[in-house]
Amino acid sequence: MALLPLLSMVSSFLFLSSMAELPMLEHPLKSDGSLSLLVIGDWGRKGTFNQTLVAAQMGRIGESLDIDFVVSTGDNFYEEGLTGIDDKEFEESFTNIYAAESLQKQWYSVLGNHDYRGDVLAQLSPVLRQIDRRWLCLRSFVLNAEIVDFFFVDTTPFVEHYWDNPKGHHYDWRGVAPRETYISNLVKDLDLALKESPARWKVVVGHHTIRSASVHGDTIELQLLLLPILKENGVDFYVNGHDHCLEHISSNDCPLQFLTSGGGSKAWRGILNSVSDKLEFFYDGQGFMSLQLTKTQAHVVFYDAFGNALHKQAITKQFHSQI
Template sequence: MASRRQTARMGLALTFLWTRLIVFSFAELQRFEHSPKDDGSLSFLVIGDWGRRGLFNQSRVALQMGKIGQKLDTDFVISTGDNFYDDGLKGLDDPAFEESFTKIYTAKSLQKQWYSVLGNHDYRGDALAQLHPFLRKIDTRWLCLRSFILDAEIAEFFFLDTSPFVDAYFIDKEHTYDWRGVTPRKAFLHNLLKDLESALRGSTATWKIVVGHHAIRSAGYHGDTEELIQKVLPILEANNVDFYMNGHDHCLEKITGHGSRIQFLTSGAGSKAWRGDTTPYEPYDKDGLEFFYDGQGFMSVQLTKNDANLAFYNVFGKALHTWRVSKELHSAV
């Protein structure tokens, strides 16, 4: 019987063919379904920037996620990218997958599906390995694609691969990025934006949520992502998106206003935080930046047809900021 390492190598040998299939079928975003609870409600956790083999408080955050997940009876977990540090996975047989994921998020309440996107650090490794379905044989919870749709009846989630939008990565001389399946970049982005707009326009879900790694609006270290403001934000605005959720900045934050109905929510505090190194800056005033925390933590979301209840938690499981959004009024209460 072939060993796991041998099986991984055989799987990797099929990656080229699999990648070509993904690229040429990109005209329509792949769609997945996740049933809500019997009463129609939905509950999930959001975590980003986490994979450090349990270090930098990753294990402590995971412990609290398990407790909150049990309390809220969460249906799944969303990862906003930068899943494995510092340079993604080296291949399908990289032990970092189990050491940073399977062996860390062990709570019973976290044995649910994880829906993940890639971050810029993931692109510095073998990005195709992280996307490969072979990883689901190691841990069935894992589902990571570049961009896809999750239909959960009362909510539709649009997972967006944001790294290819960022110009700086394509001129970065210090790091190597795995752009297989992304180039030619112009065509890739054109198709992605076209598919995103079409999917959002056709959605009849009560809640529309877009998930990406990079922030559109952020008061953190990296700040706004201008390429997303120019190319993605107008599409979200035109199609009544409720929340844009991201990682990248290692903090927890909530930004509203700026002429937008969208709430911009950062949950990128799954392990190493930049505490003391980051100070919220202009142009975010007290009316736009409603919450900012530069320590480790995660976010929870509970949805019903009429309301969304959201919360940010720190590494001790303390709720730092909670709020409710009424769908009828679409304003924080």
Template sequence: MADHWFIILISMLCVAAAELERFELPAKGDGSLSFLVIGDWGRRGAFNQSQVAFQMGKIGEKLDIDFVVSTGDNFYDNGLSGPQDPVFEQSFTNIYTANSLQKRWFSGKLPFLLHILNWLTGHLLGNHDYRGDAEAQLSHLLRKIDSRWLCLRSFIVDAEHAEIIFVDTTPFVKSYFLDPEDHTYDWRGIHPSKHYVTNLLKDVERALRESRAKWKIVVGHHAIRSIGHHGDTPELATHLFPILKANGVDFYMNGHDHCLEHISDTESPIQFLTSGAGSKAWRGDVKRVNRKGLKFFYDGQGFLSVKLTPPDAEIVFYDVYGKILHTWNATKQFI
């Protein structure tokens, strides 16, 4: 296997930021790029997490994946208590053990990171992660336990013909600040939240505007469109979605709702892809309104795969047994 194979297991983001940090990933020799998408998973293997991980390993080997994207809520119910929390190994290291999920990092433009990291997993922070010690998931100490782990709040993966921008969506949601119920959130590095969100939106808009990638992908924890339990996120629909639409984004991928779903935007080419079924699923908890563009919905456990070439994209959803539930293909013509 070529030296440039690269893994990212990305859950809800971790980077406060001025300009978004960028990582580069060469495509395979045939120009293809393949990865899995999983979210809402960290339950010590329970609620079929281990079974989903097993099937991810099988599909990952079949597709010869380059990395894994995780859409957040890495550790339930309240993130990590600190960098020494055993939940980290119980829910991550000891679960995602398949060879296909252990890819080597390579990037000639980041030799200083190569010196620090032999293996890479990138993670986003979900709302449950913010309920624990969010800074723990940013800690370099976790990399000593599992060298795949890399946690940033928001960042970019530049994979030649595809660019993936990870956006820290939890600080967008006003209710977490105004009505946290009995939860305590770790907002270190976020206050003032309005300033944080405003700057993040500017960074995302700049990155998308300057991108020359054939496929543009944005990943966040919260949904812009969903018919699941949480449904649409108004703050993202108001502030983030117009930026995506104006800058030719192809896919917005998220977790948060514990289901698998595909919704096509009716006014742009954007496809909304939810993959939040990494462990506990909410069967029957479905909204009956705003179903415009709904292509597929499944409220059991599973994950999805993405295969990209310069002109083609293939999205496939799988259940906990590895059965294909839904496939979507697209072709783009480029001058």
């Protein structure tokens, strides 16, 4: 029930409805029917590890693209999430860093594994919106923008070894235990929401990788439980963080594209592994991603910490109007 007071405080352009059992929010398109956004992940380090530099370039690119909102792929606050709703790291790692005018838009966020090491309910709390109205973080939800549906998925509970307290880390499982029940319900709800979606584009956002050539590599639990649903329901993009890099991998057997934007701060792992699908682009450093959408085209661009465009991909869909 913690979702209800949060959603009641959302800005006037958001509306609560339902798609399957997942909360649904709405965001308007531009007057020309297009949508543009930035994607950043693995960032919250009080400006260190080039977080401030990346944020500055996000502001510059955000202005040039006239972005509508920002997506965060999780690991919002390092190393141990937030300690509570009064934790100053929220302002030190978010409000004070992403200060550019173009970034004063809604931020839609999911939780990462580092966020689960702290007070998860604090990140989900409507109190944070009183500190910074841009902030909106839910476990899993659907964001509808007419031509596109974004399906935000809480992926941390999928990963089994977190439940064994690896390396002595505490994880805040309030609201998600028992694991099997939570995952079963989430997978069922996501599958139904995808099937019900009439959107031209379908984008799934999670923290953990499904395909990755970097340190963490493929997440087995997501391959087994999530990937078949994405393929079955014609998802166009799976967008994630977790690996601290930028990468684009295209599926060999369907149109699904795997996009990693986890370069918000600490990066440069120095590892590049082989992948079973086609590796289109890989960059081991800091940066972020933009996504521009119309009814017929999607444009993906990856940028480094200096705002240089490192990789571009355009995807076209035929549009048949209904008479």
